[in-house]
Amino acid sequence: MKLIRAKNYKDMSRKAANFLSAQVILKDNSVLGLATGGTAEGIYEQLVEWYRKGDIDFSEVSTVNLDEYVGLDAKNERSYQYFMNHHLFQHINISEKNYHLPDGKAEDIEEECRRYDRLIEKLGGIDMQLLGLGENGHIGFNEPGEAFEQMTHCIQLKEDTIQANARYFSSKDEVPKQAITMGVKAIMQARAIVLCASGARKADILKRVLFGPVTPEVPGSILQMHPRLIVIADAEAMGE
Ligand code: F6R
Numbered sequence: 001m002k003l004i005r006a007k008n009y010k011d012m013s014r015k016a017a018n019f020l021s022a023q024v025i026l027k028d029n030s031v032l033g034l035a036t037g038g039t040a041e042g043i044y045e046q047l048v049e050w051y052r053k054g055d056i057d058f059s060e061v062s063t064v065n066l067d068e069y070v071g072l073d074a075k076n077e078r079s080y081q082y083f084m085n086h087h088l089f090q091h092i093n094i095s096e097k098n099y100h101l102p103d104g105k106a107e108d109i110e111e112e113c114r115r116y117d118r119l120i121e122k123l124g125g126i127d128m129q130l131l132g133l134g135e136n137g138h139i140g141f142n143e144p145g146e147a148f149e150q151m152t153h154c155i156q157l158k159e160d161t162i163q164a165n166a167r168y169f170s171s172k173d174e175v176p177k178q179a180i181t182m183g184v185k186a187i188m189q190a191r192a193i194v195l196c197a198s199g200a201r202k203a204d205i206l207k208r209v210l211f212g213p214v215t216p217e218v219p220g221s222i223l224q225m226h227p228r229l230i231v232i233a234d235a236e237a238m239g240e
Pocket of ligand 1: 034035036037038039040066067131132133134135138139140141
């Protein structure tokens with residue numbers, strides 16, 4: 001594990017963006033695994049800035065996102081597809097056929113999960129996976145208690161995750177109750193993982209993820225077993 005201390009959110013974002021852009025510079029047709037959420041926003045902002053300066057070329061890059069809410073599509077501003085378009089895809093030269101998220105509106109959710117696994121396999125696997133960390137230790141939407149052996153699957157969101165995500169919706173009742181997520185096994189198959197955390201509210205869980213027992217009760221703790229884990233956290237997140 002490589003542990004990188006950042007000064008603050010902006011510094012964490014720059015450092016993480018550095019790893020992603022280095023990956024793309026070293027291999028122009030990289031497959032990047034991407035995340036949504038507050039942690040990732042600053043990273044995408046930085047990548048867009050470097051793209052505009054002419055420092056990164058995404059024309060050969062493919063991306064696969066970790067997750068999507070069931071029932072929401074790209075037109076819905078709360079969907080992860082919308083988030084990705086808004087924060088990254090529409091600002092860079094990635095081709096529409098090369099970015100992928102699970103389809104939350106798929107008629108057959110089970111089949112959609114299998115399709116997503118086949119897609120990642122067809123792309124040759126993920127070169128670098130970006131991860132944020134839920135306050136309950138989730139990675140993607142893999143909630144505490146779920147088996148580590150899962151590939152892409154549909155999950156019921158836990159009450160604390162619904163609560164945490166309610167800030168993105170007009171009320172808690174609007175937060176979808178289900179999501180499609182890459183499973184822990186699928187995440188662990190990425191050749192490199194960049195886990196980012198910022199802010200004091202992540203301090204306790206970050207300590208448990210990195211130094212506590214490896215247990216499905218803390219889904220992110222499995223990352224301790226990954227051969228190429230890079231952790232970038234700011235001073236507040238490293239408080240513990
Ligand atoms: C999002 C995702 C989640 C978030 C996590 C942290 O695609 O997979 O695991 O990374 O919930 O969210 P933020 O960054 O908003 O604190």
